Amino acid sequence: MATETTAADAAHSAAEAGACVGANGSAIGMPQLCVDWMPNQVFWLVVTLVVIYFVLSRIALPRIGSVLAERQGTISNDLAAAEELKLRAVEAERAYNEALVQARANANKIVADAKAEIQKELDAALAKADADIAAKSAESEARIAEIRAGAMDAVTIVAKDTAKELVLALGGNADARAVTAAVSARLKG
Amino acid sequence: MATEADGAGTGLVFHPMDQFIVKPLFGDGPVMWYTPTNATLWMMIALLCVVALFVLGTRGRAIIPTRVQSVAEVFYGFIYKMVEDVTGHDGVKYFPWIMTLFLFVFFSNMLALIPKAFAPTSQIAVTAVLGFGVFIAVTVIGFVKNGAAFLGMFWMKDAPLFLRPIIAVIEVISYFVRPVSHSIRLAGNITAGHAVVKVFAAFAGIAVIAPVSILAITAIYALEVLVAVIQAYVFTILTCVYLKDALHPAH
Known part of the structure; x- marks a missing residue:
């Protein structure tokens, strides 16, 4: 202890330092x-x-706890939302595939319908054309028969006339009725 | 601090313990119980660090945390998980107390590593209050929660009958040693580390040895950082273990 110092200093020092700090500090x-x-x-x-x-129990810990809980909530909400969106995506894909199948079926049906209709029209047109052709050929045959009949008549006349002229040229006396009868007989013959 | 030479004498002068002297902050008066001292100052700095980290740092309450907030959240999650894992779910309501202990010890230890700082956790008065505080609180909780069944903790039902009284005596002794070891472990670790750093620093007075001394101080300092964290952790986890004994006295 501070034995060399003055009494006041000693008292002060003792009061300050007590038993734990020496005089030299x-x-x-x-x-x-x-x-x-x-x-x-x-x-x-x-x-x-x-x-x-x-500070901790009134301010800090409840605050951090709520932030952590909120974050946890946000994360699980986001995960749930993601799950839901995924389900919806799967659903949408399914619907898309269904629509695709439906559309394909529709397209096939439309093609078949169109084909059937075209076939029907074609058949009708063919029938009409056949009918027309038949009518035309019948008409043509009638004309041919007519022309053929006309030709026969012409042949008869030409034959009679030729026979008459031949008889005359040979110096005969052509009796018109006899020649005609003879030619007709020959033509029938 | 009186780490300089004592005047006379050319040899090395070691005053490794001077760093633990408590002094009034203002003037040279006696250290009364209310006097603001260097111990007060560094406890208050620790307090301010806690406030800065846990109140100012979490001000934003951000879902995506800022850096400071995420540090506070790491502390929170670390201690919360420790309390829940060690003491079980019914220990969670003591979480603020354990967090208080951990943060005080942690920040006191870390701040004491600043050169010229004062280490409150090196003082037996401080660690004894912490240790005996935990001891008394845990004992009271044990008796309030379990009544006389709390004493069953000392009576090993698994042991052979003739061994039980002996084990009970040992258990009781070890129970009462807990606060002593709890507080001396912390004060001893912090004191030893700081004193060793001072001793190495005193060796730096010899020019030839100085580089070695500085390297040694660096190494010890790194070790002390580790010790500061580990002692805070150990103090906290032992508190949790004692609390678990109080809540679930059956072994």
């Missing part, structure tokens, strides 16, 4: 064990701990 033994300072440290420690406790 160095520690005596282990200052961590100094009993003189314990009330001070305990008091301030308790103050610090109580303040930290109230």
Whole structure:
């Protein structure tokens, strides 16, 4: 202790340092064990701990807890939404495939219908054409028969006339009725 | 700090313990129980760090956290999980207390590593209040929750009958040693590390040894960072273990 210093200094020093700090300002033994300072440290420690406790329990921990819970909620909501969207995507794909099959069936049906209709029209046109052709050929045959009949008549006349002229040229006396009868007989013959 | 030479004498001067002296912040008066001291200062800095990290840092309440907020969330998640894993679900309501202990010890340890800082957790007065506080709280909780059944913790039902009284004596002794070991472990670790750094620093007074000394200080400092974190962790997990014993005394 400070034995050489004045009484006032000694009192001051003793009051200041107590049993734990030497006169030269160095520690005596282990200052961590100094009993003189314990009330001070305990008091301030308790103050610090109580303040930290109230700051944590009133403000910080509920806040962080709610943030974490909220984040957890957000994450699970997002995952649920993603799941739902995925289901909807699968559903949409299924619907798309269904629509595709439907459309294909429709297209086939339309093609078949069109084909049938075209066939029907074709048949009708063919029938009409056949009928026309038949009518035309019948008409033509009638004309041919007519022309053939006309030709026969012409042949008869030409034959009679030729026979008459031949008889005349040969110096005969052509009796018109006899020649005609003879030619007709020959033509029938 | 009086780490300089004592005047006379040319040799090395070691004052590794001077860093633990408690001094008034203002003036030279006596250290009364209410006097703001360097211990007060560093406890308050620890308190401010907690406030800065956990109140200011989480101000945004962001779903996508900022860096500071995510650090606070890591602390929260770490201690919360520890409490839940060790003490079970009914221990969760003591989570704010355990968080308080952890953060105080953690920040005191870390801040004490700043050169010229004061280490509150090196002081037996501080760690004893923490240790005995935990001990008393846990004992009270044990008796309130379980009544006399709490004493069953000391009576091993699995052991052979003639061994039970002996085991009970050992268990009781070990139970009462808990707060002592709990507080001395923390104070001892922090004291030892800081004192070792000071001793190595004193060796730097010799020019030839100085580089080795500085390297050694660097290495010890790295070790001390580890010790600061681990001791905070150990203090907290032991608190959880003691709390578990109080909540579920059956072994």
